[in-house]
Amino acid sequence: MADVVLENVTKKFGNHTALDNVSLTIPNGSFVVLLGPTGAGKTTTLRMVSGLDRPDSGNIYFGGHSVEGHSPAQRNVAMVFQQYSLYPHLTVRQNLEFPLKSPLLKTPRDAIDRKVNAIAEVLQISHKLDNMATALSGGEMQRVSIGRALVRTPQIYLMDEPLSSLDAKLRADLRVELKNIQAKSGATLLYVTHDQIEAMTMATHIGVLHEGRLVQFGAPREVYEHPVSIYAATKLGQPRINIIPADTFPGAPSRAAHIGLRPEHITQGSGQEALVRRVEHLGDQTRLHLSFKKNDLITVTDAHTRLKSGDTVKIQPDKPLYFDAAGMRLA
C-alpha cells in the first residue's frame, strides 16, 4: 500500500467539467470517504484512481510514482461497485478465490482456503459458499463482490456505494466490519457514499465534492465542527444543521448573513421562547421541531421529555457558526 495522490486532476465529458482541478492526498492506511450529491464527481474520482478512465489534465501518483497510462491491473487496485459483478457460472467459493488464483500470485491452497473462509465469515455468507453465484439474493451477491475485493491485498481499495443495496441491519454490521478490517490490516480505502453515517463512522478523512471541485478535506469531526461553507455543513449531521438569518439571535458578526446551528447546539431552558410544533420520539432520542421568529428549527432533547406540540420552550444558541451571503464560513 502507498500514498495515492491526485494533482490538479481535471476531467471533462464534452463541455461538462466532471472534475475541476482536484488535488487530494489519500494517505497510506487511510479510509477516505467522498461525499457529495449526485453528479458531484465522486465516481469520476474513483475511476481516475482506478485507471478505468484518464484525466484530461493533471497527474495521479501511487507511492510517489506516476501511474499515467497504467491499467487497473498494473495499478493493483481492487474495486467494488454499487452493483455486484460476479462470475455467474462459478460458486460463491470459486468467485471469492478467483483473485487469489492468479498464476502470478502462487498462493498456496491452504492459504486460499483460510482467507476465503475468514472473509466469508465476516460477510456472513459462509453457509452459501457452495451455492452458484446466481442462486443468491441481491444483498448476498453484493457481499460476495465485497469479499472478492477483500481477499486481495491491493495498493488501494476503491468502493462505490458498496453497502447501498443491503438492508439496514447488514449495512450496520458491515460498516463495523469494513472499518475493523481496514483498521487491522492498515489498508488504504477510497470510498464513495451518500450515507453520512457511513462517512462519520468509517472515515479517517472526508472529502466534500461540489460540482467537480473538492471544497473541503479533513477528519470527520473537523468537517462537522468546522465546515468551510453551508454546503459542507449540510453534508454531515442528522438531523441537518439549521440555517437561519443572522439577525435571528443577537451577537452575529457584521458580515454574517446566516447562522448555522447544529441541532445539539440549541440550548433549552433559557433564552427566548420558541413554539413546539412537533415532538418526534425516536426511542433513544427525541427531536423537537420548533418555530422561532418565523424560522423552523430542529433540535434534540431528552428521550423522555414531557414537551408536546403547542408548548413553548426557551432556547438559545450554543456554538453558532456564521456564514456570509455567499454561504462561506466566517472565521
Ligand SMILES: Nc1ncnc2c1ncn2[C@@H]1O[C@H](COP(=O)(O)OP(=O)(O)OP(=O)(O)O)[C@@H](O)[C@H]1O
Ligand atoms: N461517461 C460519461 N459521459 C458523460 N458524462 C459523464 C460520464 N461520467 C460522468 N459524467 C458526468 O460527470 C458528472 C459527475 O459524475 P459522477 O458519476 O462522477 O458523479 P457522482 O458524484 O458519482 O454521482 P452519483 O452519486 O450519482 O454516482 C455528472 O454530471 C455526470 O453526468
